[in-house]
Amino acid sequence: MKTAVFSTKSYDREYLNRFNSSHSHELTYFEAPLNKNTVNLTVGYEAVCVFVNDDLNKEVIDELSSKGVKVIALRCAGFNNVDLDEATNKGIAVVRVPTYSPQAVAEHAMALILTLNRKTHKAYNRIRESNFSLERLTGFDIHGKTVGIIGTGHIGALFAKIVLGFGCNVIGYDVNENKELVDAGVKYCGLDELFKNSDIISLHCPLIPATHHLLNKNAFDKMKDGVMVINTSRGALINTTDAIAALKSGRLGYLGIDVYEQEEKLFFKDLSEEIIEDDEISRLMTFPNVLITSHQGFFTKEALEEIASTTLKNLTDIEEGRGSKNEIKV
Template identity: 65%
Template sequence: MKVAVFSTKSYDREFLEKLNAKFKHDLSFFEVPLNRHTASLANGFKGVCVFVNDKVDPETIEILHYSGVEVIVLRCAGFNNVDLKTSAEKNMKVYRVPAYSPNSIAEHALALILTLNRKTHKAFNRIRENNFSLDHLLGFNLHKKVVGVIGTGMIGSVFADIMLGLGCEVIAHDIEESSGLKEKGVKYISLEELLKISDIISLHCPLTPETHHLINKEAFSMMKKGVMLINTSRGAVIDTKEAIRALKSQKLGYLGIDVYEQEESLFFRDLSEQIVSDDLIARLMSFPNVLITAHQGFFTEEAMTQIAKVTLQNISDFEAGRMNENLIGG
């Protein structure tokens, strides 16, 4: 099937082309993101393949529909960037990759925690300048710390397992409780109680109207002073302005984020020779206790292989009219 692949990087093309030797789809790669301004590039294609920061809003869908596109295939788990109501009205199918490697993101959350805590990034830079001092590199033992997990789907469950293995007390909040985690000793409590007693809070929930700015002014006010907050889910789960206020007041002791609510104009790009006009991320980067990575939690060989495989299979199933559990709309 003829598919336009948007927001393509070299690694996307590498993995998709490698796996496509089996599926034999006609893939055309575009570096630009999909939005209302670029949607006309899909003219003549039956499908489009999109990523997390592509904007598949009603206007974009209208243009895609007019261009003959029948299916939208996401090469990611989240689908908050797709207007499912409009796609259904246009009888356009929408597929996603619900689980490619929960371990990759859960392990990245741990990497953020360990780096913030033991300040290995700072030590690395110091030693390169022949500074072997330990001043201001003091950390704390993770053993027996209370770790709150918000969202215990596949990624959150793997993360909880990791933290249990480190000897932490793991508590959780989710609308659906995992019996498997309960058997391992994870205690489900209210969100308010979790915020109050956690030493470390890690976010693993999808972005929905209910979770948008879930971590807001009120949530920060409930937290322990000096708490560590980790977000590898979606940027807008945290109110960034309130996070900055919490950092300034020292209520928030550490912040590690792999996602950012205004990341679509920044992440996955080399802006090293440009002036970044985003004042919020500039302010975040000014804090010594903030660690930002550019949405790389998913970026492992295993995850990229699985993303490509499931994406191409979704296209094949649509083309053949086969039932597929990854269908989310249309």
């Protein structure tokens, strides 16, 4: 299938090319994201392959349809950047990679917790400057703390098992309780109770209208002073303005984010010689108790292999008329 691959990085080409040997799709790589300004690049293609920050709104999908595109292949699990209703109306199949490496994201969430707590990033920089002082590097024992997990799907469940292994008390919130986690000792509760009792809160839920700005001023006001919040899911789960206010007041003691509400303008780019115009992320970067990584939670060898192989198989299944089990239906 003749496919235009957008938001391409070197690792996308490496893994897609490696696994394409058994599929023989005709792949053309574009470094630019797919949006209303670049949709004209899709002329002559049957499919587009996109990532988390490509913008497939109604206007873009209408243009894709007019140019003969029949498939949108997402190299990710989330699909909040695609107008699914319009894709359905235009007869464009939307396929995704529902599970690539939930272990990678769960482990990255734990890495953020450990780094924020024990300040290993600061210790590393100190030692590089021959500063061996321990002043202001005090952390806390994670053992025995209460960890609240919002969303206990694949990633949330694996994260729960990790923190159980650290000897934490684990409470969870999800519309569907996981019996295996209950048997392992996870206690489910309402959101307000989770906010009230958690020392650490980790977000592992999808971004849908009901979860947009789930953590806002009202939510922060219900939390313990000094609570740690970790987000490796979607940036818009947190109201950034309210998070900054909570950091300034001390209610929010630590914030670790691998995602950011306006990340499409920043992440996956080298902006080291440019002025960052986003005032909110610039403010976040000034806090000593904030740790930001640029959507690298998924970024392991195993995850990249699964993303490439599943994406290409999705395209093959559609091309050969079998339909894909990973197609998103509305």
